[in-house]
Amino acid sequence: MLSNLKPQAPDKILMLIEEYKADTRQGKIDLGVGVYKDPQGVTPVMRAVKAAEQRIWESQTTKAYTGLAGEPEYRNAMAQMVLGDVPADRLASVASVGGTGAIRQALELARMANPDLTVHVSDPTWPNHLSIMKFMGLPFVEYRYFDNATRGVDFEGMKADIAKAGKGDIVLLHGCCHNPTGANLTLDQWREVIAILEKSGAVPLIDLAYQGFGDGLDADAEATRLVAKSLPEVLIAASCSKNFGIYRERTGILMALSENPSARDLAQGAMAYLNRQNFSFPPDHGARIVSTILTDDALRGDWKAELEDVRNTMLALRDQLASELRDLSGSDRFDFIAQHRGMFSRLGATPEQVQKLKSDSAIYMVGDSRLNIAGLNRDTVPVLARAIIDAGI
Missing domain, CATH: 3.90.1150.10 (Aspartate Aminotransferase, domain 1)
Incomplete structure (x- = not known):
């Protein structure tokens, strides 16, 4: 064979x-x-990560499985870091195997909800986006993004292309620090993108892999927060690899914002189901490091200071x-x-x-x-x- x-x-x-x-x-x-x-x-290894690991080592009494969705403390802390004011009645979330795993789960979830979807992705984008979609057999089209002459965003081309997305399609967007170009949208441009998606009914999938590496922890989340507040359905795949420096721990999260609590519950059940099919229970060590840091004022402060230095x-x-x-x-x-x-x-x-x-x-x-x-x-x-x-x- x-x-x-x-x-x-x-x-x-x-x-x-x-x-x-x-x-x-x-x-x-x-x-x-x-x-x-x-x-x-x-x-x-960041100072706060070392301190959190020491604390976990001293206090942890079991290595039993977590829940299918991961620990609530981690998911809540990440939602607060990414979204600020967490819309609890709309938000479903699951821990994932890194940001890459969150992207894969998001695409699986979208296909479950709409088997006929097309994914619209920037030209260029992170190569693994395309690799995953090709492996899954998902149809995708590229939208204009990078202007090779100006080394900036071809925003008029981008707008014209994403306007072609249909209702229930996915438009994959980089929340900040676009990979591979480094060229980002302004907030005013994000508002125009939101208006286009609102009109078409396409669903944004935001890849947020570098929060804190661009203009600051909250500034880098500002566009994602604006999209989350403006549109009825949003998918967000976030990674802790870069901003916590825990690459090998494979720590990520998938968040889904729905129109109402009923749709949120459906999304939560489907996401937990997908975790079960793909890897059963998500890894916990990296997630526990992150939640330990984010829920402790001293550790969080030291982590933010070191992240600013980076x-x-x-x-x-x-x-x-x-x-x-x-x-x-x-x-x-x-x-x-x-x-x-x-x-x-x-x-x-x-x-x-x-x-x-x-x-x-x-x-x-x-x-x-x-x-x-x-x-x-x-x-x-x-x-x-x-x-x-x-x-x-």
Whole structure:
């Protein structure tokens, strides 16, 4: 039987990681892998996470299963962090296996509710969005999003394309820190998107993987909160990998906002059912770390302070890189780097130019020219800037 399996295409980012490891050149720079790194090149365990784990280790008396939906304390704390004022009469939620698991469960839920749906997804988007939908056999279409000339959002194109979504379709939106481009909508633009969805009856699915990495914890949730308050049905997939630094704990949540309590109860039952079919009970350790932090004033305060340090470090690197490129190029054509938010920016370089960065300067980034700002430090920014100019970008 197993000999009948077909070879699967390797993940391009994982291939890039292996290629980087095999490169023996001194001074090589990894801007491909999507994890936060401090100036020493380490993905640290946050102070509050260490303290929460110690507290859990000292107090936990059982490793018995949690509920199918996960622990209420975690779900409530995450809902408050994401939504602020939690609409309890409309909200259903389940813990998931990371943000990726929340996306998969959201798409499964949407297909259960509307087997004929089409998913509308930004061009470009996180590659795993497309991979999941292809594997599920879900029809999808791309809407215009990134303008390669301005390195900003092609908002007129986006509006025209998402207006084609039908009632019960899914429109997949990035809540903040768009991956892979770093180019975000303004709040006024979000209001226009909401008006289009309200008219069409399409349902937004918001991927919120980087809350706290852009303009601040609450500022990064502002668009999601506006959508949640404005539309009758909203799906939100949130991740704790980045903002809590617990990548390997696979901690996420799926939230569904419904029109009324009756629809909420149906959604809650369906989401718990999907958890049971896919992995039974959700993992608890990461979720318990998060709820321990969010429900303790001292731990929450320390976590928010460290998260701000992470955010400001990335903003400083953006400003430094944009300034270096302005000086070297004698133009402001790279100022978009300082305006983008989150871990990523998309340079708008050709695959040949990306290859030149790798072969000539040992600088690794994804082939579409997505670079991870957090892979830099103050010493490597000038190296990257010079390489970008030398590559003719």
